[in-house]
Structure formats: structure tokens, C-alpha cells
Amino acid sequence: MKITLDDFDHKILQILEQNARLSYAEIGRIISLSQSATKERVMNLVDNGIIRRFSVEVDYRKLGYDLKVLISMKFKNDDFRKFTADLEKFPEIVTCKRVTGEYCLITECILQDSSHLENLIDRLIPYGIPTTSIQLSEISLQKIKSNTKRLKR
Amino acid sequence: MKITLDDFDHKILQILEQNARLSYAEIGRIISLSQSATKERVMNLVDNGIIRRFSVEVDYRKLGYDLKVLISMKFKNDDFRKFTADLEKFPEIVTCKRVTGEYCLITECILQDSSHLENLIDRLIPYGIPTTSIQLSEISLQKIKSNTKRLKR
């Protein structure tokens, strides 16, 4: 199922990506639409599942997590399933993607320091073979493409 | 600089990660704190830069972007800098991380289909050597560790 959005919907998404707490009234002012119409469109975006959720970007460095790494994992047999079932045991793993290619999984981990990393690797080794890359910096860009039709509820 | 949060702050962050549009009144109800105190804490989190921004998670599949891939890049000389300077020319690249290890950059790309991928690879090749992994699925988990001190403005 592919849903096409009109310009209003795209503008709303762009605004919400930058500040998801803006009032409907204020969003409406920016895009020249009434409160009620703006609210209805936001609710349509949520109801259609285009907006998965309203969230918050946290700066973990300020909380003492100064080390961000990508750990790629290789597994034998079905150890992959054991690992994903145990993911809750690894609070430092923030995302876990299953991918094609040399590695089975690529995880993003938020860590305090290198001894925290060492500890994590020790806990990963029973499941498979981890390969660690330290994330030096990140450029984050959010973009949505334009279509021209109105979103239906 | 490391900032420590108390239980109220942690609960607020957890709640906002799940629904960043909840009213201060409602958050306050959940954590048993008044509207005004809750609002002040959220504003402190923002002022301290712990909350980078309130955002929205978009389901791109519903917008016709059915293919998500990780593309790792190798570069010669300083082609790496040319590429990052030109990132705006690649609207399908959503994140771009500089990492240590075999590859210089790892990018996440949101694509419509395999011909879109082919087109992207053609545009990447002038900069460096891309290696593509298709993202089959993703498990996303947000967690914050507990400390016990009060956040200061």
C-alpha cells in the first residue's frame, strides 16, 4: 500500500520532524490552515501509520555515554535467534538491524567508555563474532519526497 | 560534562520517547508531579541539551519507500570530504556516520525500489567504493540508564 501526500501533509511532517510539540494552532499558522484542519491532517497521518510516534532525540553524551559504536555480528547455526531473543539483556544496544551481506546483524550501541565496550564484547562473544567500529561523528538529515495528492482517512 | 538525572527526569524522558506530544499535565499525572514542576523539568532537559529535539518517526514504507539499505563507503585520498560536502545531492541518504575500521562511512538510505538503488549506486561511484547491505528488519529499543541526582538548570 502506497499513500501519497499533498503539500500540506509534507509541510506538516517537516515541521513535526523539527518540533513535534508545536500546537496545531501554530502549525496551522505556518502552513496557512485552520487549527481544526491541521489537527485532522496530523491525526490522519497518525491513523494511517505514516507517523509511527512522536518521540524525542536524546543527547546521550550529556548523560555520560561518550562512546557510540557499531557492532556487526556473525553467527553459527541459529545462534542469531538466541541473540535477538536475549536483546533485552543488552541495554546498551539501541538499534539492531538484520541485513544481507557479510554480517547478519548490525547494532548501534551507546556506551560510557572503553571498559564498558570491553564488558559488552565479553557478553556478546557467547552468541557470535562481533566486529566493532567506533562512530566518530554523524551527519543526520531528514528528508521526505514530494507527491501531490491528498491523504485519505 | 556529565549531567545526572533523578528518577523524575528519567521517567519524563521515557514517557516523552514514547509520546512526545503528551501534555505536561498528563505527564505530571503519570509521575505524580504538578503541571508546573513537570513543565519546568522538561524545559530544563531541553535547556541542558539532553533533549535535542522533539521529533516524529515516519514510516517511509507507507510513502512508497519500500527498500532500506546500508551502504558502506571506501574512499581514496580526500574524496571522503568531497562526498560529505555533496551529501545534499543524495536525498535518499538519511544518516551518514563516520566510523573506524574497514569502511570510512556507513550510510542509511531510504529507497523506492531496486532501480532506485541502482541509480543511487551509479551516483555514488564517482566518490568512492560503495558496499550495499539490504536491511531486512529492525528491532528498535530505547533505554536510558538510571542515576539519582537532580538535574540543575
Added chain:
DNA sequence: TGTGAAATTTAATGGCG
């Protein structure tokens, strides 16, 4: 820092072009 109350703004709903 937290609470409670008053003034202002926003959200939610329903009727109408």
C-alpha cells in the same frame, strides 16, 4: 523546587459552506 490559582491559549467537537 514544588504547589496552587488566575489569565491566556489551545484542543476538541459539531454545524455549515
Added chain:
DNA sequence: CGCCATTAAATTTCACA
């Protein structure tokens, strides 16, 4: 689909503990 008007709820501000 969008606008306007009405009622309910939330935000903001401030005095006080």
C-alpha cells in the same frame, strides 16, 4: 475538506511555602 464558533482542557505566570 476546510472554516468558524463553542466548550473543555492545557499552558503560562506568579505568589507563597
